[in-house]
Amino acid sequence: MVNVAFLGPLGTYSHQAALQQFPDAGTVYTPVETIPQCFEELANDKSLDYAVVPLENSTNGQVVFTYDILRDLMNGCEKYNGNEALPELEIVAEQYVSIDLCLIASGAIDLTSFGKETDVKVYSHPQVWGQTTNYLKRLGQKVGSLRLIDSASTSGAVQMCCEEGNSVANEVSLAIASSTAANLHTAHILDGPINDKRGNTTRFLTLRRRKPKEPPLAARPSSPITKDQKVSILTFVVKQDSPGSLVDVLNVLKEHQINMCSISSRPYHYPKENENSIQQEDTESKKRKWQYIFFIEVNHDSSVDWTLVIAGISSNSLKFCFWGTFYRNIRYFETS
Numbered sequence: 001m002v003n004v005a006f007l008g009p010l011g012t013y014s015h016q017a018a019l020q021q022f023p024d025a026g027t028v029y030t031p032v033e034t035i036p037q038c039f040e041e042l043a044n045d046k047s048l049d050y051a052v053v054p055l056e057n058s059t060n061g062q063v064v065f066t067y068d069i070l071r072d073l074m075n076g077c078e079k080y081n082g083n084e085a086l087p088e089l090e091i092v093a094e095q096y097v098s099i100d101l102c103l104i105a106s107g108a109i110d111l112t113s114f115g116k117e118t119d120v121k122v123y124s125h126p127q128v129w130g131q132t133t134n135y136l137k138r139l140g141q142k143v144g145s146l147r148l149i150d151s152a153s154t155s156g157a158v159q160m161c162c163e164e165g166n167s168v169a170n171e172v173s174l175a176i177a178s179s180t181a182a183n184l185h186t187a188h189i190l191d192g193p194i195n196d197k198r199g200n201t202t203r204f205l206t207l208r209r210r211k212p213k214e215p216p217l218a219a220r221p222s223s224p225i226t227k228d229q230k231v232s233i234l235t236f237v238v239k240q241d242s243p244g245s246l247v248d249v250l251n252v253l254k255e256h257q258i259n260m261c262s263i264s265s266r267p268y269h270y271p272k273e274n275e276n277s278i279q280q281e282d283t284e285s286k287k288r289k290w291q292y293i294f295f296i297e298v299n300h301d302s303s304v305d306w307t308l309v310i311a312g313i314s315s316n317s318l319k320f321c322f323w324g325t326f327y328r329n330i331r332y333f334e335t336s
């Protein structure tokens with residue numbers, strides 16, 4: 001029996017990702033309140049085996065909360081092997097969830113009946129605004145003005161909207177979430193799907209406490225395509241003022257014929273309290289306010305000598321972290 005943490009309450013898209021990743025009867029699904037808590041609880045609560053977190057959305061890109069936690073876990077890491085950070089957690093699987101968003105209210109209401117003086121509040125997870133920009137613009141034109149209010153999750157937004165109800169004159173509370181969340185809170189779906197793009201999908205990662213000798217989770221659903229395709233995620237920092245320092249790391253991949261599937265970066269400011277724990281960075285870069293961490297994903301071909309690859313990345317970066325290797329999920333190959 002496994003115990004999986006996810007961004008709750010029940011009915012979030014993270015809950016759906018956890019159900020897809022761990023469909024077996026007897027699995028315990030543990031809702032937590034925020035994405036950072038998924039990481040914290042997994043690291044500290046030994047009764048949890050895994051945590052499922054959103055990484056990116058096909059319409060509006062990076063889930064920055066997750067990227068920034070990975071960044072902070074590498075930068076704040078206390079355990080090193082040379083310049084390789086060894087944080088407590090590793091990535092062992094990916095999942096893809098279709099995000100069909102609905103406009104939800106606590107009961108049946110007619111949006112066209114509102115006067116311009118009505119205060120229309122819309123609750124949702126901040127990641128949702130960029131997936132419904134056009135729809136919200138049109139809705140705003142119809143009802144006057146909208147107040148978009150961030151919630152910790154989409155299902156939490158429905159909960160909030162139902163708690164507030166629509167009993168106060170000239171005030172309406174709405175939420176944007178899945179039909180599952182609406183049904184779970186016995187709320188009313190006013191419209192859907194309302195996402196600007198069809199095929200809107202969010203990619204999730206599954207993490208566990210680091211067990212370098214254990215293999216990643218089996219590909220689910222297993223298929224001939226996913227059988228041998230594995231992916232690894234790495235983060236690293238390079239000497240910022242040295243021309244070609246990023247290229248030097250990427251050349252290690254080229255030398256070993258490794259295909260890179262994605263590269264992105266996030267900024268960071270050096271946290272003062274961590275200055276002593278990181279011996280790997282040069283003093284100049286420590287003083288900088290603007291620094292960047294790179295995230296790359298590469299195909300993990302087992303015919304490659306990964307000890308050499310890691311040695312190459314190690315000698316060309318100031319510090320790095322190998323976050324784990326996992327099977328490519330078959331939904332990655334779906335065409336729109």
Ligand SMILES: O=C(O)C(=O)C[C@]1(C(=O)O)C=C[C@@H](O)C=C1
Nearest residue numbers: 012013014054125127153154202
């Ligand atoms: O709020 C939820 O339902 C979540 O699981 C979080 C989350 C996200 O952070 O991207 C997941 C998928 C959707 O893109 C919107 C929100």
